[in-house]
Amino acid sequence: MPLAVNLARHPEGAITPDDFEIVEVPRPEVPEGWFLIRNRVFSLDAGFRQWMSAGAGDNYLTGMALNEPVQSIVLGEVVESRHPDYPVGTLVNARTAWEEMSLLDGSDLCAPLQCADDIPLQDYMSTLGPTGMTAWLGLFRIGQPKAGDVLVVSAAGGAVGTIVGQLAKAAGCKTIGLVSSAAKAQWLTDEVGYDVAISRESQPDLASALAEVAPAGVDLFFDNVGGGVLNTVMQQLAEGARLVLCGAISQYESDVEPISHTWELVTKRARMEGFMFSDYVDEFPKVMATLESALRDGSLTTFDQQYRGIEQTPQAFCDMMHGASRGKCLVVLE
Numbered sequence: 001m002p003l004a005v006n007l008a009r010h011p012e013g014a015i016t017p018d019d020f021e022i023v024e025v026p027r028p029e030v031p032e033g034w035f036l037i038r039n040r041v042f043s044l045d046a047g048f049r050q051w052m053s054a055g056a057g058d059n060y061l062t063g064m065a066l067n068e069p070v071q072s073i074v075l076g077e078v079v080e081s082r083h084p085d086y087p088v089g090t091l092v093n094a095r096t097a098w099e100e101m102s103l104l105d106g107s108d109l110c111a112p113l114q115c116a117d118d119i120p121l122q123d124y125m126s127t128l129g130p131t132g133m134t135a136w137l138g139l140f141r142i143g144q145p146k147a148g149d150v151l152v153v154s155a156a157g158g159a160v161g162t163i164v165g166q167l168a169k170a171a172g173c174k175t176i177g178l179v180s181s182a183a184k185a186q187w188l189t190d191e192v193g194y195d196v197a198i199s200r201e202s203q204p205d206l207a208s209a210l211a212e213v214a215p216a217g218v219d220l221f222f223d224n225v226g227g228g229v230l231n232t233v234m235q236q237l238a239e240g241a242r243l244v245l246c247g248a249i250s251q252y253e254s255d256v257e258p259i260s261h262t263w264e265l266v267t268k269r270a271r272m273e274g275f276m277f278s279d280y281v282d283e284f285p286k287v288m289a290t291l292e293s294a295l296r297d298g299s300l301t302t303f304d305q306q307y308r309g310i311e312q313t314p315q316a317f318c319d320m321m322h323g324a325s326r327g328k329c330l331v332v333l334e
């Protein structure tokens with residue numbers, strides 16, 4: 001029988017693999033208008049942690065139910081179909097769950113995928129999937145970088161952060177990445193190509209570290225972390241700064257920290273704006289073509305960490321949440 005990863009209990013604080021349970025589930029029957037996919041790659045996304053907590057659920061997604069497969073974005077291949085638009089063999093990108101097989105009707109961010117032979121399949125769950133869309137749309141639609149801008153990215157060594165840094169540098173920005181460890185900071189400058197990396201390990205005083213590398217202030221802040229990091233950067237803005245609120249991972253496993261220093265936004269004539277990548281579905285094909293061509297010409301590199309087999313999913317998710325992975329965290333099922 002196919003396997004799935006259920007939410008065994010609502011995590012409290014730092015998530016652990018014990019919050020999940022691997023279970024066998026019957027292979028679903030396929031009704032008229034539906035199709036069955038065999039999942040090949042899971043995208044592990046930090047944002048989903050929000051909807052695992054007890055009482056979670058908002059205007060965007062419902063909270064996850066106990067003893068049900070954990071919601072996720074996946075890449076799968078149609079293996080049985082009673083849907084005219086999804087014949088057997090079609091590759092599909094969908095928001096479904098951590099399960100080896102998913103029964104779908106084509107709704108909920110589901111779309112057929114045209115995957116090029118010269119690009120690894122996994123890239124369609126990272127640079128060419130929702131992560132790449134988030135990075136590109138957040139940076140260019142919300143952040144609107146200009147050459148010469150000083151850009152700061154929090155959680156810069158993660159999935160979204162590694163792409164934003166490369167795109168911003170190509171757009172002429174000075175790129176400063178914030179990460180946890182000194183080793184990750186080294187990797188960020190040596191491999192990912194950030195101009196500067198600041199780690200909490202070697203420079204715990206973020207305000208002074210930033211003042212040193214961005215003395216004239218920050219023009220563009222791409223924030224994945226929220227809380228204290230956002231409060232600190234808000235006090236070091238340049239005039240006309242833009243703050244892209246992409247995520248707030250520091251708040252997903254702990255109490256919400258209030259935002260202070262909003263007066264800085266007034267005097268610096270700054271703009272702070274949140275966004276959800278899924279509001280820009282119409283732009284996906286164009287953004288995907290842009291990113292695909294950047295991968296081909298070598299101006300963009302995918303950084304990912306791949307775990308093999310569905311059984312690795314709980315550990316992989318915890319590693320990603322707590323900074324033990326680098327780049328996009330994926331589970332490959334074949």
Ligand SMILES: NC(=O)c1ccc[n+]([C@@H]2O[C@H](COP(=O)([O-])OP(=O)(O)OC[C@H]3O[C@@H](n4cnc5c(N)ncnc54)[C@H](OP(=O)(O)O)[C@@H]3O)[C@@H](O)[C@H]2O)c1
Nearest residue numbers: 045046047155158159160179180224247248250276277323
């Ligand atoms: N708005 C949207 O449409 C959208 C779409 C996708 C993702 N997002 C958001 O983008 C952000 C990144 O998501 P992702 O999936 O790409 O995850 P990711 O960056 O690959 O992984 C999360 C990273 O965040 C860092 N982190 C964890 N706890 C932290 C803390 N308390 N303070 C500072 N850093 C912390 C860790 O790296 P370190 O080792 O550096 O600590 C960790 O590896 C998340 O906030 C997510 O919700 C938004």
